[in-house]
Amino acid sequence: MVDVPFDTVAGVPPAEVGEVELYHPRSWWTRYVFSQDAKVIAIQYSITAMSIGMVALVLSWLMRLQLGFPGTFSFIDPNQYLQFITMHGMIMVIYLLTALFLGGFGNYLIPLMVGARDMVFPYVNMLSYWVYLLAVVVLASTFFVPGGPTGAGWTLYPPQAILSGTPGQDWGIVLMLVSLILFIIGFTMGGLNYVVTVLQARTRGMTLMRLPLTVWGIFTATVMALLAFPALLVASVMLLLDRLLGTSFFMPTLVEMGTLTKYGGGSPILFQHLFWFFGHPEVYIVALPAFGIISDLISVHARKNIFGYRMMVWAIVAIGALSFVVWAHHMYVSGMHPYFGFFFATTTLIIAVPTAIKVYNWVLTLWRGDIHLTIPMLFALAFIITFVNGGLTGLFLGNVVVDVPLSDTMFVVAHFHMVMGIAPIMAVFGGLYHWYPKVTGRMLNEALGRFHFWVSFLGAYAIFFPMHYLGLLGMPRRYHDIGETAFVPASAHDLNAFMSVAALIVGFAQLVFLFNLIWSLFKGREAGGNPWGAASLEWQTPETPPGHGNWGKDLPIVYRWAYDYSVPGTAMDFVPQNEPPAGLSAQGAHP
């Protein structure tokens, strides 16, 4: 226990550079459509991501209908099933989660949380969104081209991804790769912006170790994405060349439907290394922003500082760094040299330590808190449960020899949905309920929110927890129909049907959420500037929603970290970051 507030300083260093004149929109178009304001871009990113996410949600219903009731729905054939899983996976991981966390939350929160007027490169930021939108349109167009979208699985492994035994071989795979390339170009523009803004545009007094953990999570994830996406970019370009020009980067001598092809000399494993060199960091690109958001939600709604802030920051950085040396744990049974298994199992299990520290610090923040069971807090609790569950099953799959029987089974599907599907989505929902009042000035409806929470959390848990056991049984993934298989008992089919019904119910709850988002925009309760009594800067804006330039005439000056809740000796149970310490007026800071 300490009696003095943590990390307050008497003075604030002078501003090193003066303010730059902010651009100003001149018409309705440049204000709301081709806007350079990070807040508008954030909303554009979020709406686009959630729209394409709805497509992926519908695809998951179709998949679950097929798995739960095989043979019942004549409009789903094996080819379509493969197309559904591919598009569902790709959309959810990249076009929804990555775009929503970085483009949506990142754009809205970074400038506000660090005390900047906007991103440092507003024009590039705008371009980033429009290129992303183009990537989404190209992706969605594959549903309407001859042959339909690719059914290669979201991992797009060659050779099958570009050969005729896989659906979508004509147009689907080509447009998928083009869309990925566009996405990466768009993301790079946005990502450079986020990194430079965090490093260069923090307001006076906002040291790195005073940043809210949300910013730390998004910042680290963005740095990782800038390093990881290039691997996917080159893999996509090379695969595109193999498909269109007949090069053989990933194609050995092989037979296609009984006929010898002209390919020769390439390596299919090389693609897997490139893909997972991107793909594993991608897991943390989605997880780290969620870690940050959850840290802030728990702290605000338990009215208590986040426990072990410095350790939390270092854990984020350590996880980010380590995640670049674990990629081949996705490839234990790929046929790479088996001795790689020793190295990658060790690095993978080491990541468990900083990850566990984060979990301990979240639950220790609850200890002796003043826990308000608001909807954001409920989602934060659900995040911890699903993340711990999914993280622990990662210890099965990361431990090379345990992975051998479990890889490519439903156990893997259950694991990654729990850890990077459900858990991050819980963080997204928690974040949306938490910051919606700042974005719109109104609260989301409480009753609808609680309904949405309980159905989503318990329903998703009921889908994915039992699914592990089908994998343990040996049921392989990416099968549209397990059919008559000796080791699969009839009860497994019943379990599949149960999970499908749960999935449909959970899906329905998301429609309620969408309704709530729109309805509350007009009818929600007025929120005021700081409805949760939060200490971080974004809640201290002069207007709500924040106006152009965020801060009115003067930028805020920061005197303390973002977690001064229930400080002994203060009247209120929170102290805003920009409130000067007692005895020091705002002017008392060094000029």
Next chain:
Amino acid sequence: MAVAIILLLVAIASVLFHIFSPWWWTPLASNWRYIDDTITLTFWITGAVFFAVVAFMAYCVFRFRHTEGRRADYNPENKKLEWWLSVGTAIGVAAMLAPGLVVWHQFVTVPADATEVEVMGQQWQWSYRLPGKDGRLGTSDARNVSSDNPMGLSPDDAAGQDDVVIQNDDLHLPLGKPVKLLLRSIDVLHDFYVPEFRAKMDMIPGSVTYYWFTPTRTGTFEVLCAELCGAAHAQMRSKVIVDEEKDYHAWLEKQRTFAELSQQRNVAKAAYRSGSE
């Protein structure tokens, strides 16, 4: 209160589901009991952590939920506690990793007396090849693949002539003898997967991969493809039948060699040609 109870119920229900689940791994039919044991150990450690974390959360929600006049503690960090938790976690992780790596070492170390058996995957069927009397498998190449030579064996390699070729049929293996499966594909990725053997490995066109095991009980086991290989991935099935030694030899006697099959085709072709003239 209700929230705390539901959180606790989630933890309890998860444990009960685990204990009473009728969905569990298939009865083991190979020497890889150590893999099952490592999974069991991992379940114990991770299960304890999961229950402890969720129960702790539920207690906090119950004990420290907001009531009029409650004020949270101010407690930024506790180096000692964080340090102990990190060390404890590291020990738990090591307790899972160490046995895992020991078993992995066994998994990748093929015993010298293992018999080689080739498995070939193609869209969407399995073929098998056993070494003949010379105990060696002949070479193969995807360029040799034709309707007469679907496995792409090298016609000029003497070592391959006596190889036993099994197409569109089940593979038999003798009980209790270590086998090294040599895995190969002529088109896309596949994965030879028999749940009861616990082992699996991808097959890659252009390379030969492998794994080994010893069948430990007789019976018929279903083969599945575990790596997405296109439209009929789910239908790519076959069977492995583990026999007693004498049944195995009786089966082996009836199989044809590569030379016999080629000759048979040539005879058939010649007959067809002479018939058509």
